[in-house]
Amino acid sequence: MSTSHVLLGLLAAGPRHGYELKRAHDERLPQAKPLAFGQVYATLGRLERDGLVEQSGQDRDGGPDRTSYVLTAAGRAHLDAWLSAVEPPAPYVTSALFAKVVVSLLASGERTTTGYLVAQRAAHTARLRELTAIKTDRDAGVGDVVAADYAIAHLDADLRWLQTTLLRVADLHHEVNQ
Structure with missing residues (x-):
C-alpha cells in the first residue's frame, strides 16, 4: 500500500490535519495495518516538499497547534494518475x-x-x-x-x-x- 497516495486520497475530501488523516485512514481501511502518527507526519512532510500538499492553516482546538493540509493541483493530478494506473500482477511469490x-x-x-x-x-x-x-x-x-x-x-x-x-x-x- 502506498501511504502517500492514501493520504492524498483522504485529502481530496478537504483539508485535514495529521490526527484526522490517521483516524480517517484507520476507519476507511479497517483491515489494514493502522498508521503510526510518525508515519503520517513524515509522509505529509514529503508530500509538502514535493508540492503535492500545502499547509492550509492551524487550529488549537483545546490542545496543541494542529496544522491542516490541503491537496494542491499537482497533488490532485498525481493522485488521478495513480488511480488510473493498472496495478501489474505480482511478479514474484513473496509469501x-x-x-x-x-x-x-x-x-x-x-x-x-x-x-x-x-x-x-x-x-x-x-x-x-x-x-x-x-x-x-x-x-x-x-x-x-x-x-x-x-x-x-x-x-x-x-x-x-x-x-x-x-x-x-x-x-x-x-x-x-x-
Whole structure:
C-alpha cells in the first residue's frame, strides 16, 4: 500500500490535519495495518516538499497547534494518475507461507511439512470464519465488508494452495518410499 497516495486520497475530501488523516485512514481501511502518527507526519512532510500538499492553516482546538493540509493541483493530478494506473500482477511469490513450506520440505521433510500444512489450513479456516462473520454483521460498514471480501478471496486461494501442496507432499512421500 502506498501511504502517500492514501493520504492524498483522504485529502481530496478537504483539508485535514495529521490526527484526522490517521483516524480517517484507520476507519476507511479497517483491515489494514493502522498508521503510526510518525508515519503520517513524515509522509505529509514529503508530500509538502514535493508540492503535492500545502499547509492550509492551524487550529488549537483545546490542545496543541494542529496544522491542516490541503491537496494542491499537482497533488490532485498525481493522485488521478495513480488511480488510473493498472496495478501489474505480482511478479514474484513473496509469501512467508510459501517460503516456510519450501524450507520445511528442504530442512525437515514430509512429516513436519504435512503437520505444518494442516495447522496452517486450520488457522486459515478460523480466519475465514471470522471474516465471514464480519460480512453478516449488520453494523459492518462498506469498508469492513469490502476488506473482508478481499481477505476472503486471498484466504480461499491460500486454502486451495495448501490442499494442493498437501497432496503433492503425500505424492512425493509415496514416490520416495517405493
